Amino acid sequence: MEKPANDSLPCIAGIGLRAPHYCEVLEKLPKLGWVEVHNENFFGGGASLRTLLKVREHYPVSLHGVGMGLASTAPLDQAHLSALCRLCDAVQPAAVSEHLCWNSVPDMTINGPMVINDLVINDLLPFPYTQEALSHVARRVDQVQEKIGRRLLVENLSSYLSFTSSEMSEGEFLSELSRHTGCAILFDVNNLYVNARNLGVDAKAFIKALPAEAVAEYHLAGHSIRDGCLVDTHSTQVCAEVWELYEFALQHIGPRPTLIEWDSDIPVLAVLTGEAEKAQQRLEEYHACFK
């Protein structure tokens, strides 16, 4: 069988593919536009990679990283980057993405003299959006793009706090980053909604200000609430407000490949494909490309 095209995702809805659904997807080959997986689960060889390669025979695959730490102040992890390159070579993905976040500092002093070297916090952490940070992140995005030999998609973050030192909004930062590096933007609508509720970000202004031509993918997911704080848990269905923002984005930015993400309390596959169907309907309503 001819592998699907490997240069870009089709402008239809896809789902995040996680371990509980590998077998069912390979067995039933349901109608899915494309799938997205977390890179780090496929670093190395063996069963995971073999499964992904089988999936790749039937669907375009997007590789979505959670561990590169584009804004980290510790040096870019070259072993991590090499593992990503090997995975790209094996999978020939339709897209490669990462988050606009940090996860590591080179050395951290605690209790006076004690220093922790190369501490990694395995999460997606926000940082102040300054000119200094912009040059720093841009250099690292350049390095990643050079190494993988293709355009990287960079995703806006869901945040629970912000910094007084920020000199621009996250949207402005992403736009500038894209302008400087040629990277594309992966616009996560739920993340924006979380930030609107948590941090008071003006969601519609954010959408209007994004450079539409740079946006290459949408993410949709559900969140939960802890003590008044919206937490991006990817554990529920997409809420009505996020669907509305998605429709607003379709009008202002246009139709783009759209992903349903679900990472904890993962439901049966039919629930995921049902959510993807809702996105697909909206894409078609807004004159999405038809096959």
Place this chain on the structure above:
Amino acid sequence: MLVLNDDLSDFARAIVRGEEPSSRVVTSYQNYSVAIAIEVYRNNYRGNLHDTLAGAYPVIEQLVGKDFFRLLTRQFIGQYFSRSGNLHHYGAEMAGFIAAFEPAQGLVYLPDVAALEWACHCAYFAEDAATLDIGKLAQVPPEQYPDLILHIHPACHLVRSRYPITAIWHAHQPGASGDFHIDLDSGASNALISRKNDVVVVSALTEGDAAWLQGIQAGTSLGEATATTLEHYPDFNLQTALLKLVAQNVLANFNLGAAP
């Protein structure tokens, strides 16, 4: 150094150590306090590491129970920081940690079971490698056999223990018979971890086979490893050992070693 680094380090200390965040963090939010925000990040941090350890050490969790395992991981997370953006690298020090963990002192076999589980975890994520080409090996002139350096497949590990850890591990796999009556004095066990058809398998090796494999793993030549093994285990049979190890995908390749 970047000014950015100060903000990230302060934020990191708040997450990892629970310290007050930097004054450059916005302190007032519409629906919650900054303390709640930090707590969400602290929970994510510890939760992700706990879940990672639970994923890598399912047998340990079964052996000690969920509550004890949570206590154990909380202590471990306080002591060992993650050093990789790939969470699958976290937790390597668990065997040594358990050996020194006072509340687990009664479970003498636990550190070795942890070592076995870490080996399985690493085997699962190991790179692929071609397995030994017997045909190619057969073309080596017999007089060169002693100089052969055999390469071990990246997914292969050997864990040697005074305790029957192979039996303990098998008894706690999904679908096991439920026979947990394992005599701790039933003797040492040499757990061989390898990958067959992409599935991680754990099998038992004899003392002699294990000693020989350890020599090969250390990079000694076929001749030297065999001679040393025979000194200690006169019953060691190279052919039987080779057949078994080849069948378990343990050997990857060979070279002729340094010329004498």
